[in-house]
Amino acid sequence: MKKIEPKPLTNFRKLPINIANEQHIDLTKSDLSGQEQQDLIKKLLQEVGKLKESGKIILAQSHEDDSYVMAKITPSKAKQITLIFQEPNPVVIYYNSAIDHSENAIKIQKVIISKDWTPDELYPIFIDFFKESFQAITQLTMSLEALFNQKIPEDIQLPKGEKTLNKEDVEWKEFKEKFRHILPFITGIDIYRDHFDDYQNIIKLNALRNDLVHLKSLRQENFTYYQTLCKELIDFEFEKHAISVHNVISLLE
Numbered sequence: 028m029k030k031i032e033p034k035p036l037t038n039f040r041k042l043p044i045n046i047a048n049e050q051h052i053d054l055t056k057s058d059l060s061g062q063e064q065q066d067l068i069k070k071l072l073q074e075v076g077k078l079k080e081s082g083k084i085i086l087a088q089s090h091e092d093d094s095y096v097m098a099k100i101t102p103s104k105a106k107q108i109t110l111i112f113q114e115p116n117p118v119v120i121y122y123n124s125a126i127d128h129s130e131n132a133i134k135i136q137k138v139i140i141s142k143d144w145t146p147d148e149l150y151p152i153f154i155d156f157f158k159e160s161f162q163a164i165t166q167l168t169m170s171l172e173a174l175f176n177q178k179i180p181e182d183i184q185l186p187k188g189e190k191t192l193n194k195e196d197v198e199w200k201e202f203k204e205k206f207r208h209i210l211p212f213i214t215g216i217d218i219y220r221d222h223f224d225d226y227q228n229i230i231k232l233n234a235l236r237n238d239l240v241h242l243k244s245l246r247q248e249n250f251t252y253y254q255t256l257c258k259e260l261i262d263f264e265f266e267k268h269a270i271s272v273h274n275v276i277s278l279l280e
Contacts, residue, residue, distance in 0.1 A: 028130065028269045030123045031276065035095035035113035039087035042096070073109055088113055118174045122276060125166035129265040132159040139261065153257070160260045161239050167272045168202070168236040171229060174279055175205050178213050185212060202233045216278055228271035235259060 059067065087094040090113065098114040135156040139149070176198050185192040192200075197209060206229065211217040218226045238259070244252040 028126050028266055029273055030126050031119045031273070033115065033119050033123065035090060036116040037096040037114060039085070039094040039096055042085070086111060118170050118177065118276065121166045121170035121173060122272065125163050125170065125272075126269060128159045128163035128166065129269050132156060132163050133265050135159060136261065136263075136265070157257075157260065160263065160265075163265060163269075164232060164236050164239060164263070167269060168229075168233050171206075171233075171272060171275060172202065174276060175210065178210075178279060180213070183213070185209065203230055206230070214279060218275060218278070222274065222278070225271040225274045228268050229275060232268045232272070235263065 086097040086099065088097055095113045097111050100110040102108065102110065135152060139152060139156060144152075179194050179197050181194060183192070183194050183197060185197060187196075197205075200209060206226065207219050211220075218229075238256055242253075242256075245255065246252055247254055
């Protein structure tokens with residue numbers, strides 16, 4: 028299963044604004060040592076953070092061949108410091124974390140179905156499997172939801188019957204409606220039509236995620252409550268669904 032390079036979120040050159048004034052600071056051509064350069068950068072950023080209108084200043088730092096926008100945060104419990112760093116992309120964080128948990132879940136899954144177990148032997152192993160499965164499935168779905176919401180234009184006006192939906196309205200739509208009907212309107216990419224296998228896999232993934240997050244007890248004749256859900260996890264094809272998530276992310280990025 029492939030991971031995604033964790034590049035920062037917002038490319039400075041692709042901002043939808045006109046830049047009034049731009050200042051570049053390149054310390055790589057100075058005579059300062061690497062540590063001296065880092066100390067100076069830290070001091071400059073601290074001073075910028077103290078400016079009265081600092082909230083309107085866009086800070087960017089080079090990363091390979093591009094520059095990315097930085098976040099500026101003053102911790103509530105440490106107001107004497109300012110934290111400035113390239114804003115990460117939660118989509119990639121969720122996805123890569125999901126891959127780690129998927130790989131762990133697959134390993135335990137193989138162990139579980141490798142032989143017959145006594146109930147006492149299997150119980151702690153299945154608990155570990157459930158934990159890894161939950162993290163893998165929920166974070167794979169979160170990566171897709173986060174990416175979709177990133178793609179919604181700020182000024183979207185989506186006709187829906189007699190109503191017109193704005194950005195907040197669209198964000199609250201169901202997962203299936205977002206990827207089946209709204210995504211083509213926003214991006215021109217129709218996953219349902221052109222990538223149906225991936226579409227089916229992410230819909231199944233989200234359904235299982237909902238079963239895990241919105242847990243409902245369903246008493247069986249043998250007085251178990253989550254036996255069906257446990258079987259779904261044991262049978263779940265983590266790699267196949269992770270690949271589909273990666274495919275969808277690649278299409279939309």
